[in-house]
Amino acid sequence: MPIRSLIKASSPAVKPxxxxxxSFREKQFQARxxxxxxxxxxxxxxxxxxxxxxxxxxxxxxxAKPSLxxxxxxxxxxxxxxxxxxxxxxxxxxxxxxxxxxALDSLKAVLRWALTAHLEGNMPLLxxxxxTIRQALVNHAPYVERLIQLTDAIGQWIQQARxxxxxxxxxxxELVMFTLFARACDPTLQFLRETGQxxxxxxxxxxxxxxxxxxx
Amino acid sequence: MPIRSLIKASSPAVKPxxxxxxSFREKQFQARxxxxxxxxxxxxxxxxxxxxxxxxxxxxxxxAKPSLxxxxxxxxxxxxxxxxxxxxxxxxxxxxxxxxxxALDSLKAVLRWALTAHLEGNMPLLxxxxxTIRQALVNHAPYVERLIQLTDAIGQWIQQARxxxxxxxxxxxELVMFTLFARACDPTLQFLRETGQxxxxxxxxxxxxxxxxxxx
DNA sequence: GTCTATATTGGGATAGAC
DNA sequence: GTCTATCCCAATATAGAC
Numbered sequence: 402m403p404i405r406s407l408i409k410a411s412s413p414a415v416k417p418x419x420x421x422x423x424s425f426r427e428k429q430f431q432a433r434x435x436x437x438x439x440x441x442x443x444x445x446x447x448x449x450x451x452x453x454x455x456x457x458x459x460x461x462x463x464x465a466k467p468s469l470x471x472x473x474x475x476x477x478x479x480x481x482x483x484x485x486x487x488x489x490x491x492x493x494x495x496x497x498x499x500x501x502x503x504a505l506d507s508l509k510a511v512l513r514w515a516l517t518a519h520l521e522g523n524m525p526l527l528x529x530x531x532x533t534i535r536q537a538l539v540n541h542a543p544y545v546e547r548l549i550q551l552t553d554a555i556g557q558w559i560q561q562a563r564x565x566x567x568x569x570x571x572x573x574x575e576l577v578m579f580t581l582f583a584r585a586c587d588p589t590l591q592f593l594r595e596t597g598q599x600x601x602x603x604x605x606x607x608x609x610x611x612x613x614x615x616x617x
Numbered sequence: 618m619p620i621r622s623l624i625k626a627s628s629p630a631v632k633p634x635x636x637x638x639x640s641f642r643e644k645q646f647q648a649r650x651x652x653x654x655x656x657x658x659x660x661x662x663x664x665x666x667x668x669x670x671x672x673x674x675x676x677x678x679x680x681a682k683p684s685l686x687x688x689x690x691x692x693x694x695x696x697x698x699x700x701x702x703x704x705x706x707x708x709x710x711x712x713x714x715x716x717x718x719x720a721l722d723s724l725k726a727v728l729r730w731a732l733t734a735h736l737e738g739n740m741p742l743l744x745x746x747x748x749t750i751r752q753a754l755v756n757h758a759p760y761v762e763r764l765i766q767l768t769d770a771i772g773q774w775i776q777q778a779r780x781x782x783x784x785x786x787x788x789x790x791e792l793v794m795f796t797l798f799a800r801a802c803d804p805t806l807q808f809l810r811e812t813g814q815x816x817x818x819x820x821x822x823x824x825x826x827x828x829x830x831x832x833x
Numbered sequence: 834g835t836c837t838a839t840a841t842t843g844g845g846a847t848a849g850a851c
Numbered sequence: 852g853t854c855t856a857t858c859c860c861a862a863t864a865t866a867g868a869c
Contacts, residue, residue: 430852451667452749454844465854467847476845533668568832576823577832579808586804592795607792615831616784616793646834670862681836683865692863840865847858 434472437462441483445525450480450534477537481544484525488547491515495554504561505568508581509609511555515585516605520594524585552578584612650688653678657699661741666696666750693753697760700741704763707731711770720777721784724797725825727771731801732821736810740801768794800828 440461444453455476459466473479494514498507518524538544559577562568568577593604639647656677660669671692675682689695710730714723734740754760775793778784784793809820 426852455846456844466845467855468853470846471852569826569830572823572827572832575812576805576809576827579805580827580832583803583805583808587799588802589792589795589799592799593792596791607788610785611788611792611796611831613831614785614833615827615829616788616796617830642834671864672862682863683837684835686864687834834869836867836869838866838868840863842863843861845858845860848856849854850856851852851854 430472433462433464437464437469437472437479438483438486441479442487442525443522445480445483446519446522450525450532453480455479477534478541480525480534481538481541484538485541485544485547487518487523487525488544488551490518490523491551492547492554495551503565503567504558505565505613507558508555508562508577509613512581512584512609512612513605515581516590516608517601519585519590520601520604555581580612584608649678649680653680653685653688653695654699654702657695658703658741659738661696661699662735662738666741666748669696671695693750694757696741696750697753697757700754701757701760701763703734703739703741704760704767706734706739707767708763708770711767719781719783720774721781721829723774724771724778724793725829728797728800728825728828729821731797732806732824733817735801735806736817736820771797796828800824 437458440458441453444457444461453476455466455469458479459469462469469479473482491511491514495507495511498510515524555578556574559568559574563574587608590604590608593599593607594601599607653674656674657669660673660677669692671682671685674695675685678685685695689698707727707730711723711727714726731740771794772790775784775790779790803824806820806824809815809823810817815823
C-alpha cells in the first residue's frame, strides 16, 4: 500500500507542511462573493427582499444563477449574509465614535451614517417590511449576535442622553431605539430624493433634524 | 308590433315604471364586496401587497377564488379599490375637522386617525414599500383623484400652521407632508405593539408626540 | 354567480456536462 | 467552479359544469 494513501487514511487532519496562502482562485472566489453582496445590498435597498430575484442578482453580477448557489445555500442565506455584513459595518462605525461628545450627538451620528448608507444603496430596508426574510434572520445566529451588540451600544447612549436631559421624560427608551431603526428605512428618504431638489447631504440633515426635533 | 317592444326599441333609455330597488341578490353581492375589501385591508395592513395571495383572500372571506374575479378583474384592481376606499375615508375624516382649531391640531388629528386605522388593521401599508402595486395605483384614476384632494387639503393645513408659527423655518412643506404619510405606515407602530406594554391609545399618542416634537 | 379543476407563468433551486 | 438546461412549486388567472 502506498504511503501517501496510508497517511491520508490514518490521519485525515494532517495539513500540508507549507502554510497555505490564498491562491489566485481563492482570492477570485472571495472577490466574487464581495461583488455579489454589493449587488444584493443595492437591490435590497431599492426593491426589498421579496421583489429581489436570484436571476436579477446573477445578471447584475454577471454570473450564472447556479454559481450563486455555490456561494450561498439559498436566497434567505444570501440576504442574511448581506444583512450581517451591514451590521458589522454599523458596529465599526459605532466604535469609531468619540467618547467625549454628548450621547445625543452619538445617536445623531449613527443615524446620519445609516441614512447616508441608505442613499448610497448600501442599506437593505428589511425592518420596515413584514418580509419573509424576518424569520430567517432571527434563526441566523451571526446576525442576532451582532444585532444584540448594536442594540446594547445604542441603548447605553440613549440612557446616557436621558441622564444628560436630552430626551423627553414621556418618551420611553425603546421608542427612541425603534424610531432610530425605522428612520434608517424611512420612505421619506426616497420621496425627498425623487423631488430632485436636494443634495444627499441636505436630505440627511433634514431627516436627522425632523427625527430628533420634530417639525417645530 | 306590440307597444312595449316598440318603446323598448325606439327609446332604450326608458326605465321600467317601477323604481328599481336593489334586489336581494344585488344587496348580497354588494355586501360580499364589502367583506372582500375589509379582508384585503386587513391583510394589506399586516403583510403588504406582494405577500398577499388571492387564495388567502378567498379563504378568509369564505368564497372560492374565481368568485373574487367576478368582483375584481385582477389582484391589482382589488388592491387599488381597497386603497381608493381608504382615501375616501381619509377625506371624510378631514372634512369632519373643526375649522376653528389651530392648523397644527388638524394635522395631529389626521395622523391620529391614520395611526388608529393602522392599529385596527384598516390601513394598507403601501407607501412604505416599493411594491409592484405602485404603478397600478398611479394608473388608477379614482385613486389619483382622491390622492390629489387629500394632499391639497393637508397642504393647506401645513401652510396655515406655518403662518401660525408652528413649523420650523428650515423644514420644507413637502417634508412635513411626506413625513405624515410615512408615519401612517411606520414599522415603529408594530414594534411598540409587539412589546405588549402599551394600549393602542398610548401607542398613538407616543407616535404623534415623537412625530411632531421629536425626542426632546 | 358560484364552484371544481386546470392552464400558465415566474422564480427558487438543481442535474450534469465541461 | 462555472455554465446550460431543467425541475418544481406557488400563485395569478380562467374554463366549464351547475
